[in-house]
Amino acid sequence: xxxxxxxxxxxxxxxxxxxxEGYVALAEGAGERLASVLKNGGKILLxxxxxxxxxxxxxxxxxxxxxxxxxxxxxxxxLCVDPSVMTxxxxxxxxxxxxxxxxxxxGRSGDAFVAISTSGNSENLVRALRAAKAKGMATVGFLGRDxxxxxxxxxxxxxxxxxxxxxxxxxxxxxxxxLCQLIEQELFGxxxxx
Numbered sequence: 001x002x003x004x005x006x007x008x009x010x011x012x013x014x015x016x017x018x019x020x021e022g023y024v025a026l027a028e029g030a031g032e033r034l035a036s037v038l039k040n041g042g043k044i045l046l047x048x049x050x051x052x053x054x055x056x057x058x059x060x061x062x063x064x065x066x067x068x069x070x071x072x073x074x075x076x077x078x079l080c081v082d083p084s085v086m087t088x089x090x091x092x093x094x095x096x097x098x099x100x101x102x103x104x105x106x107g108r109s110g111d112a113f114v115a116i117s118t119s120g121n122s123e124n125l126v127r128a129l130r131a132a133k134a135k136g137m138a139t140v141g142f143l144g145r146d147x148x149x150x151x152x153x154x155x156x157x158x159x160x161x162x163x164x165x166x167x168x169x170x171x172x173x174x175x176x177x178x179l180c181q182l183i184e185q186e187l188f189g190x191x192x193x194x
């Protein structure tokens with residue numbers, strides 16, 4: 001058991017080391033863009049499937065609530081949380097439209113859409129990214145593997161170069177926290193809990 005745990009930790013360390021400066025630069029750009037969206041009166045909309053839906057909710061909660069500092073609430077919403085809306089759209093239009101349809105209704109130019117997918121190929125997120133682009137929204141992708149079909153649709157494709165879903169999701173959570181801290185620092189100054 002100890003060897004198995006050590007192997008998982010070593011795998012995670014190796015993955016983080018592979019992210020490199022390109023990932024850091026994209027994360028910085030994404031954080032600055034999301035902060036700018038909020039500073040200019042826009043909102044952050046997020047979506048994912050399964051564990052990535054949980055990541056979308058987590059990110060929204062940290063923005064609306066707080067991350068590391070006492071500050072005013074900021075507008076963010078996970079598109080995964082309303083079962084009546086999800087099942088209505090899924091029933092009437094198909095599951096591929098559950099996020100795109102919501103973006104058509106509540107997304108605005110000047111908002112941002114964050115799409116989270118370990119494969120980068122989730123059809124409902126591909127369609128949502130297209131809808132966000134059509135609305136003039138900034139697009140951020142939390143992706144895995146090679147970025148998949150979603151990569152070219154993202155202004156900031158944050159790709160975790162792994163085929164291990166658990167390692168990708170763990171890195172996505174780390175990135176959520178990095179972006180939350182960058183947003184708080186950009187908007188409210190100070191050390192932001194560092």
